[in-house]
Amino acid sequence: MRDTKESRLLLVLLVAIAFALITVDIRGGEESPVDGARQAAAAVFGPVENGVAAAVDPVGNAIGAVRDSGERHDRIAVLERENAALKARLGSDDRNRSRLRQLDGMLKKAATGQYGIKGAEVIGIGAAQGFSWTVTIDAGSRDGIQRDMTVLNGDGLVGRVTTVGPGTSTVLLANDPDFTVGTRMERTDELGFATGQGDRPLSVQLLNGKAKVRKGDRLVTFGSQGDKPFVPGVPVGEVVRVDPAGGALTRNIYVRPYAAFTKLDIVGVVVQAPRTDPRDTVLPAKPKPTPTPTVTVTVTPSANGEGQAQGEDQTGDQTRDQTQDQAQDQAQGGDQAQDQDQDQNQGQGDPQATSTAAVTGRDDE
Structure with a gap:
């Protein structure tokens, strides 16, 4: 399109119409007269925008992924350097602690021996x-x-x-x-x-x-x-x-x-050197002997043992009762035997009296 007086006039007119529509839309708010046209345009151009977005999004995602991967790589590199520094510091701290222990032990030895x-x-x-x-x-x-x-x-x-x-x-x-x-x-x-x-x-x-x-x-x-x-x-x-x-x-x-x-x-x-011989004072302290643990055994009677003991007690009581009963029976038997002996003695005395009475009767006859 060539730059002519008519084309420039048309451009100015379109810009003026656009500003007028924007002003009307802003002043109308939710009841804007342009709202219907906007919805119609959305219905017409919405599918086109979705298609374009679907085609363009993978490219944008790829570009973002490349950008993010670079950032993540940098962050990983920074973290790896920090971890390496931390490991070196920890190792150095362990060595320093070991050396401090050695130095402390040596100074104690020197102080003890003067x-x-x-x-x-x-x-x-x-x-x-x-x-x-x-x-x-x-x-x-x-x-x-x-x-x-x-x-x-x-x-x-x-x-x-x-x-x-x-x-x-x-x-x-x-x-x-x-x-x-x-x-x-x-x-x-x-x-x-x-x-x-x-x-x-x-x-x-x-x-x-x-x-x-x-x-x-x-x-x-x-x-x-x-x-x-x-x-x-x-x-x-x-x-x-x-x-x-x-x-x-x-x-x-x-x-x-x-x-x-x-x-x-x-x-x-x-x-x-020390002024006087430290003798044996610099030697390490002898370890104390570990005391032998004392084992204490506690015997707790079980339920079976208690039942057995109770059974034995009951058996003993029954035995003692039977023995006492037998002793009583024997005592009663002895008394009965004595009574029988007395009855027999009395019976033997009666025939003698009968025979005496018989002899007396014959004499009387």
Whole structure:
């Protein structure tokens, strides 16, 4: 359609008519004169709109689904990241709690023994130092660490410092075959030397071949000259096996160490020795024996037992009654027998009188 003066005039006229109809419809409200035309238009164009909507809706739904799927994917990704962060946080919290327990136990040991310690973390194991049982800690000369210092944790003796760097140190563990420490037994004060045997119990050679040792006895460090490399009173372990004496000058026993050398984390280096020997005060408290439970048996008579007892009582009463009746019958029988005897005696006396009377009558005759 070309843009002419007539077409523009027609467009203006249609717009004016549309505005007039809208004004009339608004002012008429529910009784609008245009309502009939609206209903007629709805009846004519309604099916067409439904058909168009049915054809267009799947496309719109697909577009909405794609848009929503992208949003859901983003939300899932966010939730997965949050879950991963939460799991990492929980794992970190568990580890932190474990480390806090280790640190707390170590500080309690140090406080009991009056040891001045420098806390450190195990950051490496013995691969860098060869095949020996060693660990690397994150404390060195800048932290006051020196060679031949005692290393312990919350369980007991860990080892001694052998090499010191500016920020790290190497610790020879107590289960290394080259490790030897002087020991003292808790109960008898017997002295000896403990040597590491790798993943087996420590081998302790007692100086007294006749020493009385039993399974479960506990040992602590005896201490060294000048408190290096070992301070006194650090728990070592407890006896698990005792070799026979055999008449030798020394005696061998085997001790399970308190420290778990395969899972070390927080340790303490003793930088200041105690003023006095703590003796056995640093040893863990002995577990209290579990009392043997007392079993109490209560016998309750059953209904059958009561009935049987009652039956026995009734039978006994009947027996006693029968016995009494028999006794009475026997007594009555005895009385009757006595009466019969008396009657017989009287009867025997009467014939004598009769015969006397007969003799007298003959005499009279």
